[in-house]
Amino acid sequence: MSKAPARLGLTLGPVLFNWPVGRWVDFYARIADEAPVDRVCLGEVVCSKRQPFRDEVILDTVDRLERGGKEVVYSTLALPTTKREVRAIKEMIEAGYLIEANDIATVQLLNGRHHVIGPFLNIYNEATLALHLKLGATRVCLPPELPLESIRLIAAGNDAVEVLAFGRAPLALSARCYHARAHGVAKDACQFVCERDADGLDVLTLDGKPFLAVNGTQTLGYVVTAITREIADLREAGVVSLRLSPQSCDMVKVATIFRDLADGHTTQEEATEALSVIALPGPLSDGYLRGLPGANLLDEVD
Amino acid sequence: MRGYLPPYLAKAASVLPLLPLELVARRLLANAMAVRPTFALRLGEHAGRTFAIDPVDCPFVFLITPEESRASIRVVRDLSAAAYDARIAAPLVVLLGMIDGTYDGDALFFSRDLVIEGDTGAVLALRNAIENAELDPSLVLGLPKNIHGPFNRATDMALNRLRRTLDAPEPSGPKAYSS
């Protein structure tokens, strides 16, 4: 008995970078009106110092997204450390929103309430996924470094797995701010230098080879994940949704490309071609999914 | 140069045939493997690799391939015609000191008295296996147990004197630090 191919959902991940509030508002307005995504994650994941700038506009933004037919998810900090940061998460939970947990502390605070999980929790196998589902997770975005074989095993028998399909992969978090360090300022007096880099600040090797990117306390890959070649494999594996992580490019266009690809209206070659002409901060990659280094590019032979 | 034998010795040694040296080396290696039967197991996937142990101040190089229960060793004049997976290079007394615990391999590498080349994983496996093996001169020479203590002490003294004469690096290994 064969199942009809399920429709792959599209999730717009939270904006990881410190975009000025005007840009942020305009971005979500366009997403609300034009982007063929099913759900949108909102919220500061990297640095709590950035959050206050959006407090004034967040409710209107949520409203606009919901009127545009998008399900809104509230993303939380990936590395909460202070009492204040944990209290802020607690308040969001108590307000009844659908929360994206990015740290085990948040799972603890949720205490069994239904929630989703972002690509920052260590869910590397079917047993750990099952445990999180028992704890109330309804959808889980897996860590970017997982290869397809593992994803297949993890997604089998459930409708909960989401995979990062586009955007610079988040690789690490620290208590130390690398933007501040790169600019020679202290974290406590950072002057929000991270605002200058809408896709993160590029890090090269001593030979000048592009390697990584930093975004405040977060480190990301230089390359841009683009899972265009394995969409059918992912669907077959039981993955229910693709996550698109916003970069500074035209994300409506990116979402449209993935929507068409997921629905079979374009081929993977056409989709790859369409992505490659968009101004992206790095070359396209699917290394991790193929079980290779995450830096490996789309057209690199195994 | 730190720990190097005087060049005239190398010149003199270069006219000697290699076979006697290889026979002695084979014996020493067999002794070591006999007292440490799990050595190759510890190397895991790196057993069967060929290591070029290169005393840079001597006109010969040892090529060692540790396998399941034995290890093969060859001595060559230089590496130009040899196939090897990794090369570990240092003055002779420094290499000997790594095997008997006088030196810590990490410290020698940091101070660049030791140079490695090739399969880094294989070198690391070898270094960890040697660390674990706790070899000393009397084991390698296959001497009766009852003279191990005095023999090792005597060898230590002689080698320490030699190292000081050659201006070798300061001891940094377990022997130097155990009290």
Next chain:
Amino acid sequence: MMARSPSSIPELVCPAGTPAGLRTAVDAGAHSVYCGFRDETNARNFPGLNFDRAEMREGIAYAHERGVKVLVAVNTFMRAGAVDLWKRGVDDAVAAGADALILADVALVAYARETYPKQRLHLSVQAAAATPEAIAFYRDRFGIARVVLPRVLTVEEIARLTATAAPCETEVFVFGGLCVMAEGRCMLSSYATGKSPNMTGVCSPPSHVEYREENGALVASVGGFTVERFARGEPAGYPTLCKGRFQVNAAALHLFEDPVSLNAVELLPRLADIGVAAFKIEGRQRGRAYVSTVVRAFRRAVDAIATSGRIDVTELRALTEGQAETTGSYKKAWR
């Protein structure tokens, strides 16, 4: 400062990378040693390191005969389709007499707790539990007896966590390699090489490390990315990715961390005062000389805390990586 009762002297937890390393640490005065099996189930899965089942049993016997505890690390995240490997690791460690298991994957913690209700379980630093809530998750659901705290915390944060974690104990790194990223959640290594500490138990794996001479300098690279260049005469080091030098805005710097080592020996009395139960020395991949020196020195320091004697910090200087030291993030200026 008052003299302490024996039961409140912090436990000195020391690295045992090989059977010989275990004996060295035990003989040098460790209160407990930590080690792992020779496979991807532990986070120091380097070639030539670790214990097979027989060596583990022998090592535990050696330690127990001398009144030293053994903590077995099964602290990587289980691979999909291969969870049995990790479960067997837990089973065999318990059967061999491990005093505690050090775990990170929550599903493995659940398995260990359900299967061995009386077994002491410690939470690995790889679980990155850095808040009272995170610790409570593991303590209340699975009865974790001790949590190894991330190295990215200040002393004040450690104090708060130690107080709120009770009755779960805290264990703090005091010497050795420093990890600047939230541990267990760092993919820098797999980005460059395809292998990560989380899944395979290796960071900047030697299989992908290359040293080459270039214009008189020694260039160290990982996965084809140059991580450091050592000029002639400069001490060399292992190219751990986050300790390398990189270019940002056309300037070269140690962006993530300087190649320094943690040495919190001067903070030991303070950490003991706030109730930290155990001091952990990093270094399963280090040689016996390193382990012997460090363990002896820290045992003296810990004993000195007990008798309110002075702690001598000088003898540890020579052993720190790159010959430079730091108290890490324990003092806030690090951030």
